[in-house]
Structures are given as C-alpha cells and as structure tokens.
Amino acid sequence: MFPEAHGELDAKTPFQLLIAVILSAQATDKGVNKATPALFAAYPDSKQLAQANLSEVEALIKTIGLYRSKAKNIIKTAMMIEEEFGGEIPRDKQLLQTLPGVGRKTANVVLGDAFGIPGIAVDTHVERISKRLQLVKQSATVTEVEEKLMKVVPESEWIVTHHRLIFFGRYHCTARAPKCAACPVLPYCHFGGKISSK
C-alpha cells in the first residue's frame, strides 16, 4: 500500500493520507501530525468523516490554521469519496482535483505517496529551490516549475527527487536564513550564499 519513503505526514491509509495532505496546506507537517491522531480516532475512514459534525471537526483541527475551510473541505471530500467513488480514493489526478481542498499539488502528493504513481508536487519548498538555483525564471508559475523538473529528472526518480527537494528546502535551503555556508550546491546557486534574509 505504501511502496516506500513518503513524506513526514502520519497516516495509516490512503484516505488518512489524503486528509492529512489537505490539512497541510500552509501548515507544517508537525502541526498536522499533532492534530490528526485525535481526528482519525474519531473519524478513521471516509464513512465516518462523511457523517461528522462540522463544529466538532473544526474543534479538532483548530490548531492547524485555516480550519474553517479545511473542516468543510475534508467532510465534503469524505462525502464525495463515499458517494461518487465507492469509498475508494481515485488514482487519477483529474478526479482527485474534483475534491474540495485538493489542487494540483495535493493530488500529486497523494498519487505518489499512497500509490507510487510518479509525479512532482511543487510546493513552497520546491518552488523556492528551483528559483534560487535558476532552474526556472523567477516569474515561473508552479506549473512551469513542475514541467521543467519533469523534463530534467528521469521519471523513475520523480518521487525521490521530490522528497529530496522538500527535505533540502525544509532543513537547509530554508526560506528565511538559509544555511548557505554549508551548502553542497553552492557553486550552482545564483545567489552564491548572499541571500538577504529579508
């Protein structure tokens, strides 16, 4: 079910992963992982969450941020999984994106981490690094970043590359105060270690 290395989100099933990824928008994995145990204890699967009370779900995920829209979205998503997809998570990017709260990035992560389907999800880290290393121009959209990376990286390594970029972005090439002095790819970086931590 889970082929191998996935992200740092805690989830026992594809459904829980889907919910966790929706919740992770503009939030840290750590923050999501703090809230999901209680959430999944109360609503372990789509059948349970589809019948959940809105304000109870809001209370459970409040600490994550953006909780009002996220509570509404995950309940509606659970309802759609039950009613339109027979209780199964669709293994298709377009179908996944019909679920509320699921966009291009979330769909890619779920397909890759739950089903091993190759793709490169462009999140804030991947976008930042691609631009600092000038793989794409500063004004590039997330879609352009995704296309560029898929062209440069062989398909068999898309998922691994994605996770490496995330890890690099989260712990080294951070948005604020990146650790340029100890950077392995400093010679390839346009900024050459002088990113003003503005």
Next chain:
DNA sequence: ATCCCGAGGG
C-alpha cells in the same frame, strides 16, 4: 490579487 488561519521559529 486576495482571502483563509494558528503555531512555531528567528
């Protein structure tokens, strides 16, 4: 382009 939102880091 803007809104939604709280927690944690620097």
Next chain:
DNA sequence: CCCTCTGGAT
C-alpha cells in the same frame, strides 16, 4: 515582533 509553513478557491 514579523515571517513562514509540502495551497486552494474565489
């Protein structure tokens, strides 16, 4: 205090 976090919908 201000910035950032595996964005998505309007």
